[in-house]
Amino acid sequence: MSATADAPLPAPSLLARLSQPRTLILLLALMWIPLVIYVMFGHMFEDSRDYVLIPAVPATLLLYVLAMRAWWESKIAVIGATLVFFWMFIAVVVPFLPLIDPNQPIAPFTLPFSEKKDIFFWLGTDFKGRDMLSRALWGCQRVIVWGVTATLVAYIVGTAFGLIAGYLGGWWDEIISFLANILLSFPVMVLFILILNYLGQSGFNIVIAVTFASAPAVMRIVRGLALDIKSRDYVFAAQTRGEHPIWIMVVELLPNVRGPIIVDACLRLGYTTVAITTLTFLGLGLQPPDPDWGLMIKEAANTALIFKFSYMLIVPALSVSSLILGFNLMADGLREMSLRD
Amino acid sequence: MTKSDKPRLHPKVREAKELMDKGRMDRREFVRIAALLGVSAGAAYAMGGVTPSFAMQADLPFPDADDEAKSGGTLRVGMQVQKMEDPATYSWVEMSNQTRHTLEHLTFTTPDNVTQPMLAESWQANDDLTEWTFKLRPGIMWHNGDELNADDIIFNMTRWMDPDLGSSNIGLSTFASMVEEKDGKKVMIPGSLEKVDDLTVKLKLQKPVLSVPEDLYNYPTAIVHRSFKPPLSDNPIGTGPFTLTNLKVGERCELKKVTETTDGKPFKYWGGDVFLDEIHYYNFDEDNQLTAFASGDVDAIYEFGIEQFELAQALEGDIIEARTAQTLCCRMQISQKPFDDIKVRQAVVSACDNSVYRELVFQGRGDIAENTHVSPIHPEYYELPELKRDVEKSKKLLAEAGYPDGIELTIDVGNTDGPWHQTVCEIMRDQMKDAGIKLNINVMPPSKYWEVWDSTPFGATAWTHRPLGTMVLSLGYRTGVPWNETHLASKEFDEALDDAEATLDVEARREKMKKVEQIMQDAAVMVQPIWRPVFTIVSKKVVGYPPHPTQYHQFNRVWINS
Amino acid sequence: MVKLILRRLGQMVLIMAVVSFVLFLVFDSDKFKKQIAVNELGGFGLQTLTEQEYQDWLSSKGLDVPFYTRYLDWVGNVLQGDFGFSFEKNTEVGPLLAERLINTGILAFWVFALMIPIALTLGVIAGMKEGSAQDRSVSFISVLTTSMPEIATAIFLTVIFALGLGWLPAKSAMTQGFDWRQLVLPVATLVLYDFGYVARMTRASMAEVMTSQYIRTAILKGIPYRRVIMRHALRNALIAPFTVIVLQLNWLLSGVVVVEVFFQYNGFGKMLLDAALFGDIYVIQAGTLAAVFVAVFSQIISDVGYTLLNPRIRFS
């Protein structure tokens, strides 16, 4: 009865737009891979680190234009994509912006729009005297890279298991569903806490934790879709010509679960962003010193609890909310468009 | 100590008085030494010619009661509320704070580092500092109506040295000198404790120890009743003015003034007037204590960090700052690569400018440290020539050590005392960059850091305040001691330290400490940038809230002006 | 129906058994034991222990026994109602858990008491006329509030109502006993974050029902619009939200962690976080079991409710 399970109808035009041009995938890779390299493996590149991001800048802009063109009919998606791409763009260009070093303590507790030590601080500085504007902008990198990577991995795992459970059924389904039930029985945050506490706190472990927490839900959705698609005649046709189950899953099923999955992925990106921020706030997530919204909130939560200093809390809280709002609006818009087709 | 009973003046006190008179010892130091050797604080202050407020009433360790003091009220303090099992095995100061108003110590170290008698009325040491006789204050009443006697003391000390109990007191110099190794366990040497009479106990040590009275105010040395069985929270019999009425770990700890003994008789507290009716500790973790204060949930807090200073200033309340010997040691473990090469360590040390941290991290508060782990507030502190940053030398050393193109190092930081650890490391990183050292900062959660603090090659470890420099050096840098995180193993150092520890003459000791400190500095085992102050904030209505470098709470004279 | 419930309960027991076993297995590692030791003794304290002393310490905590033995003991004890002992809080886990669950229960009660009427009303109003102004504004508000993580909502509310206007306390530690004013911000935070989701679900469900053929039938039967909405649409439209609402119980257990930590409210979530950070295995176990129980139980309620509400399933 749930809305997600009830919307298995693939969205042909949307799908086509996303899948047809190879260039799109190439652009996505161009935007994403440098960013991942920069954030995850940037320390290997020493000073030439910034150059890694150069190809991502035009790719991001181009993708934004393409997204605008494709989604123009849905104002919601346009607003959502604008928010998301704003932060995406910031993530790829932030090393090239004329910003103060986000980790450089200068003048503690400088209020926004004021000047101290001959530097004008648009958003003030934090308790250590680090520039809030710079930290807020730099902060998006970690959230975006780890959030998206984690969601991606969760989707790969969840989709694989979902296809197996849904298509093969039988014992596969029993076992996978039971495992998924176990994982789904945990409140998400409890699961995060347990896993991160067990594995230790790092970005890679967040990926694992998100996978554990999200993959079962993804698996359920994909399983439902697979069950639906499984009864389609083209699958029947593939079966009757003796195709291997893996071939059927990958070639016949997978492309057709894409539509609803992409919508759900946007929503889940939002959840993951929330989760990463919250985890960092709880001290379980990414570790300092590099700026990160959750960390900024955590640090400010006990240094800025008077009205005068509340900008330290509001800046990161607004930033993270705007990114999540972007993801959610994008999901809404995409769903709206897929229903319309 | 009664005035009629004039005690024998320890020869070293006389010696000290001479030194002071000659101007070779400052008055404060004299008071300290005299008090250490059993001269009552009042007398010591009198001899030294100084009269701090708390020493006015000669025979009580607490400050004088305020004439305007009003009785009644509850002091609410924000602090982590922990369990109260066995005072001898306490591992956190918070636990002892919850206990300190119920259980008391033989001695009491005042906020300015002078140790005075508490449950003990007086003490005496023999000339070579190997025999210490403690005389108990007569008429101290337990909450159950019993009187404090020597059996209580012997019971406690025996427990502390019981290897099966696992008390950390066994590591204190005093008690370490009363145990021997037997079957792989350290057991008390028979006869080390002697009950002289009902109110007198003699401690016999294997080697001279100067810091016996200081050791007895260490937080796990609270004196329990001779019938004590853990957990304390089930049956808290103490000598203090308050008793535990409610303990919920992680939530609250409530203490109430004792008015009658458990068998219904009126209870008289030995320590004079106590004004508060109740003391409540409410659990707030360190990050939240100041906000709890800000929102009026509590009247005082355990501590707030330097990063909250600005916030604290904006709040209605008195900020209380204590100068301490608490510090951060960005220490290198010399048994591990690349720190096994002293040139690398020296390069690291010379690349850093210790003088900047005070300004950059603590906004001009605290003291500059000099990589020796002896603080200016320690009596035996010898002021070595100022450390100079020398980038060129650092580069040269690195090149000699085989790193002509610089070196990449990673320091583990646990922020165990707050995020300022990380700030220190960040400043270090920027400084070391100039010398071609690339410092990566690996920030980890505090509890994770404590799992690796003694094994990481390069880590920023926080050390707490101890009243004497020799105490810390003994605990942390002697060859093979458990807390030797640098793995420093220098016979020369150990001997020099022994020498200093047996020297009472502070000038002479200070001269000896010169060598000790010099060895430390030359070994280049750490960058020790700062002696940090500790801060707390107290509501305006709370009067007489005492600061303490170790964050020990002693609220006997605190009152609330409602 | 009874069969379904029994089956679900059986499944729950099985899940609990597996989960608790895995937890014991996981927390049996040396790393975790050391974590407990560090938290108990402090880093300096632990370092003073010799290997033998460390082992003795483990034994005094009952941590030296192989985990399967501990597991079996624990299972036996739990069956007798004994949930073990908290290392950190130094108390029986049972009463601790009960107290914290009650605290969180109070929170949850108010969250649900406010969230359900708000969410359902807004959802129904929005879904009645898809694409209308009321639909758009409800959708916008709900997407906006859901997009703000609880931590952000908590911050905004605190900054406005506690720091700015000073109407409400910033923290909810309830040091002076229960104080409803301290409950306002945590409840508001959770309601704000959660109602949007339920409202959106309700809206979608209502909108779907409103386009269904039986609503068309009802309208074309010529019965009053009010009756169409109240009698025909609502019941069908509320089936899906009902299950979602019940499942929110499970979500709430995640949601409360951050809210309880931020507001220092002594509830279940904070207990669980503390325990996890401390390595307080028995509290973790008990908390996880409670969480699993709530999750599966809410699933059962949701299934049963769904069946009861939906005659199509009830009579097949």
Place this chain on the structure above:
Amino acid sequence: MSEQSPENGPENSGEQVPVLECRNLSISYFVRAGEIPAVIDFNLKLMPGEAHGVVGESGCGKSTVALAIMQYLGQNGRIVGGELLFNGRDMRTMSEEELRDLRGSKIAMVYQEPMASLNPAMKIGEQLAEVPVYHENVSMEEALARAHEMLANVNLPDPARIMDSYPHQISGGQQQRVVIAMALLSNPSLLLLDEPTTALDVTVEAGIVELIKEISAKFGTSMIYISHNLGLILETCDRITVMYSGEAVEVGDIDTVFNNMRHPYTRGLFASIPLPGADKNAHPLVAIPGQLPLPHQRPKGCNFGPRCQFFDEARCDYGMIPMDKVDTGSEHYVRCSKWSEIDWDATRPKADERPPVEPGDVVLRVDDLTKHYEIEDSALFVLGGGETKTVKANEELNFIAREAETVAIVGESGCGKSTFAKVLMGLEEATEGEVVLGNLDLANLPVDKRDAKTIAKLQMVFQNPFDTLNPSHTVGGQIARVIRKFGVETDKDKVQDRVNELLDIVKLPRDFAKRRPRQLSGGQKQRVGIARAFAGNPEVVIADEPVSALDVSVQAAVTELLMDIQREHRTTLLFISHDLSVVRYLADRIVVMYLGKIMEQGTTDEIFAPPYHPYTEALLSAVPIADTHIEKRKVLLTGELPSPSNPPKGCPFSTRCPYVIEGLCETREPPLRRMADGHQIACHLDEITLKDMKPVISVPDEKASEPAE
């Protein structure tokens, strides 16, 4: 339709006000892309007691007309022109309240999907009672009593039980009767029926149609009957409007339109449906070329122009073509500028005769094939064992199929056709029996154990054009995969050649290979499906209702294509269908199934002539035939189709059989009677009784053995 022609309806006297009159009604939907006209210039005059049929293919606007009459066009639909008069009052000017009064009391509607049209969470009694309660302000008791009475009126057994049921607890046919009862409760003067039987099985449909006829006789209700099925309209209506692409193209009395149609589309429609007398060899169907235009891609002028054989460039593609009165009958109108110039007799569409194909050797032999399913009550919980139930999907099937022969398997839902196909294709293993292809037993040889050659020999064409192709891959890619998979060709270029060749065979342009399925119409998709099935040169092709989901005019083309390919390749075709008209047209032999068992089998002629199995007889009677000359003997079945998971004991048909022999049929399985060589009937009736049966379909005068006119 000119306004000054107030001529009488067939059964009504002079000055009556029409119950409903649509004057130049135009309806549009407004979507983001702009205005999409759904119905243009629609005229209709419905006199009291009259039944008017509206017929057309999908997207022609017939349902929009019904909803417009109800004034229920949703948020984006609007009447943009014309008038809509109900009893002389313009409904467009009515307030919501007036409309509400009208709906359900004066105008009632019956919908296509009875299940979806009833509130699943409300008992039927209450849903029915609402109508009198809100329209006549009667008490609840009174309303329930009326509902009870009305349920009896629509021939529902045990109305009390049904009133106390939820919709899903009764069968589809019963649901539709409930909907009809609901519509009749306030004795409306106008009843709209929107494809009321499309979702039902043939024999159930017949019952509903009968009921509708009764109603119009009994209550004198005026009806608008919307359907795509000409046969149904013929059975139920007095007048007919043929719609094409949003326009009414022909209006007239049933007989006039059926026998003297004057619009090329109407004639094309008749030529493309298999009427009795059509024959795949002697009288092949004639499809209308091309496809229906999409609403926003309609041509200028005549919408049918591009598909019309009489298309005249200067005349037909210009301006709006008006309705024109025709001289062939009273009130006969047609929207064609050239109707008077066409020689309607000489230009009758006729396809080339084809020589009959001689069947070859036996290719496929099905021997006692039995397939049972074990259904566990619930397989959810690992530890819990559920009770198991046996579903007898196929029970001792026996038949053979020869090379180049078309064997039709006929039956309603639940008869086991699909299970049989699955066993044949190797997706299910038979419980017992054999399926021998060539000399290989396939009954227990799942598809993954079959070699590519065997698999290639046996291919399938599917029912649903929207499902048959994977929407994510190109048409060419999907065909090429089959070619490679079966090892027909491996070389890339040769595979491409073969794809092109196959596209040629199914008469699709070669560049379709690059298209994705969503760019194709339903008929084109089915063609691709056929191409895919024939890619591996199969010996046997199973066609599972390949045209039933297609529009009538497209059906013929696809059917013909299939026949042509079969003829060419001498393929054996197993044609699964519920539609006896189609089956009669193309099958050589027919197997009639009911609840997993074969009731009767024989050649097409044997099946369509007595002796019949009682089920076959009912089936034949139930199929509506769009031919005014045909007379059908009415054989009405009572009761509903039993569930295949709980079949009756003995003869499965015994619960509904009019000839049932008490004490015998419901207890013992019927014997197999061999009526002629290969003609078998499984029935307890003795041969004499069987042979005594009268034909169901008869053609009174022999002239009419020609199709249509």
